[in-house]
Amino acid sequence: MSSIRYDVNLSILFTELDLLQRPAAAKAAGFDAVEYWWPFPVAVPSDREVDAFVRAVSDAGVRLVGLNFFAGDLPAGERGVLSDPKRAGEFTDNLDVAVGIGDRLGCRAFNALYGNRIDGVAPSEQDDVATENLIRAAAATARIDGRVLIEPVSGVPSYPLRKAADALRVIDRVHEEGGVDNLRLLFDLYHLTVNGDDLDAVIERRARDIGHVQIADAPGRGEPGTGGIDFDHYFAALDAAGYTGYLGLEYKPSGASADSFDWLAR
Numbered sequence: 218m219s220s221i222r223y224d225v226n227l228s229i230l231f232t233e234l235d236l237l238q239r240p241a242a243a244k245a246a247g248f249d250a251v252e253y254w255w256p257f258p259v260a261v262p263s264d265r266e267v268d269a270f271v272r273a274v275s276d277a278g279v280r281l282v283g284l285n286f287f288a289g290d291l292p293a294g295e296r297g298v299l300s301d302p303k304r305a306g307e308f309t310d311n312l313d314v315a316v317g318i319g320d321r322l323g324c325r326a327f328n329a330l331y332g333n334r335i336d337g338v339a340p341s342e343q344d345d346v347a348t349e350n351l352i353r354a355a356a357a358t359a360r361i362d363g364r365v366l367i368e369p370v371s372g373v374p375s376y377p378l379r380k381a382a383d384a385l386r387v388i389d390r391v392h393e394e395g396g397v398d399n400l401r402l403l404f405d406l407y408h409l410t411v412n413g414d415d416l417d418a419v420i421e422r423r424a425r426d427i428g429h430v431q432i433a434d435a436p437g438r439g440e441p442g443t444g445g446i447d448f449d450h451y452f453a454a455l456d457a458a459g460y461t462g463y464l465g466l467e468y469k470p471s472g473a474s475a476d477s478f479d480w481l482a483r
Contacts, residue, residue: 221430221452221455221456221460221461221462221463221464222250222462222463222464223248223250223463223464223465223466223481224248224250224251224252224282224283224463224464224465224466225243225246225248225250225251225252225465225466226251226252226253226254226283226431226465226466226467227239227240227243227251227252227253228252228253228254228256229254229467229468229469230243230466230467230468230470230474230477231243231474231475232474233473233474236256236270236273237269237270237273238273239251239273240273240274240276240277240279241273241276241277242474242475243277243279244277244278244279245475246474246475246478247478248279249278249279249280250279250280250281250282250463251274251279251280251281251282252281252282252283252284252326252463252465252467253281253283253284253285254285254288254291254328255284255285255286255287255288255311255315256270257270257287259287260287260298260307260308260310260311260314261310261311261314262314267314267317267318270318271318271321271322274322275321275322280322280323280324281318281319281322281323281324282323282324282325282326282463282465283324283326283327283328283366283429283463283465284315284318284319284324284326284327284328285327285328285329285330286299286308286311286312286315286327286328286329286330286354287307287308287311287315288330289304289332294333294373295332295333296330296331296332296333296370296373296376297329297330297331297332297333298332299329299330299331299332299346299347299350299351299354300331300332300343300344300346300347300350301332301335301338301343301346302338302342302343302346305346305349305350308329308350308354309350309353312353312354312357313357315327316357316358316360316361316363319358319361319363320361324363325358325361325362325363325364326363326364326366326401326428326429326462327354327358327363327364327365327366328365328366328368328403328429329350329351329354329365329366329367330368330370331347331367331368331376331377331378331387332347332376333373333375333376333377334375334376334377340377344390347387348387348390348391348394348395351365351367351387351391351395351400352391352394352395352397355391355395355397355399355400356397358399359397359399363399364399364400364401364428365399365400365401366400366401366402366403366428366429367384367387367388367400367401367402367403368384368402368403368405368408369381369383369384369403369405369408369409369412369414370405370408371407371408371411371412372411379412380409380412380413380414381402381404381409381414381419381423384402384403385402385423385426387400388400388401388402388426400428401426401427401428401429402419402423402426402427402428403428403429403430403431404416404419404420404427404429404430404431404455405430405431405432405433405467406430406431406432406433406435406446406448406451407431407432407433407434407435407438407446407467407468410435410446411435411436416451416454417451417454420451420454420455420458421454421458424455424458424459424460425459427455427458427460427462428462429462429463429465430455430460430462430463430464430465431464431465431466431467432446432448432464432465432466432467432468433466433467433468433469434446434448434468437469438468438469439468439469439470439471440466440468440470440471440477440478440480441468441480442480442483443471452464
């Protein structure tokens with residue numbers, strides 16, 4: 218694809234290294250752009266921690282092109298806090314920090330993981346809280362001409378957004394209720410494939426709503442070539458549909474991270 222640029226997700230690749238050493242490793246591997254999940258264990262880290270992160274990325278000579286908002290404890294199975302009535306304040310507190318990092322590093326795409334369904338809380342109540350927080354997130358990112366990404370996810374049964382249509386309904390609802398127009402779909406080929414979505418139909422019908430693309434092969438979530446996804450087909454479809462953004466490598470390498478990029482030459 219002549220128009221699509223690659224970036225490497227440094228929360229899942231180069232984990233052999235310390236978090237702050239990974240940008241330089243990505244640069245050495247030939248990448249000029251990186252993305253991260255939220256790189257801190259709390260919603261509001263110290264200024265010193267933020268400065269160290271910003272410095273590591275800028276000193277490496279790479280651009281940050283994607284950043285998750287705080288999403289709770291991912292290894293424990295949490296997938297966002299913005300729809301949790303008891304924790305939504307953490308998301309609100311995180312907005313200025315995340316957007317501030319984006320402003321300093323040129324990042325304009327911010328992934329807002331929706332949050333798992335909670336026993337004892339009505340889904341409609343969670344959706345109302347999520348809508349309010351996403352309107353706030355849209356306003357915060359708009360200050361730097363940014364966009365909020367909504368991602369369908371696999372592997373977590375309590376996460377309610379599984380197919381592109383689920384995420385697009387959230388985007389449409391927030392647009393209708395908040396009048397904001399900077400929410401976009403995070404089109405992750407791995408998650409959507411695992412969840413049985415029709416990727417061609419999504420590209421054909423809602424390509425204009427795709428704000429970022431991520432890839433890993435399925436099954437297994439390894440690098441392209443380790444599973445059965447026809448990446449050439451989907452890359453060509455995205456190109457034909459006019460997608461010109463970054464394509465994030467968000468896979469679990471089958472060996473050392475630096476040795477997992479041979480497929481790019483193919």
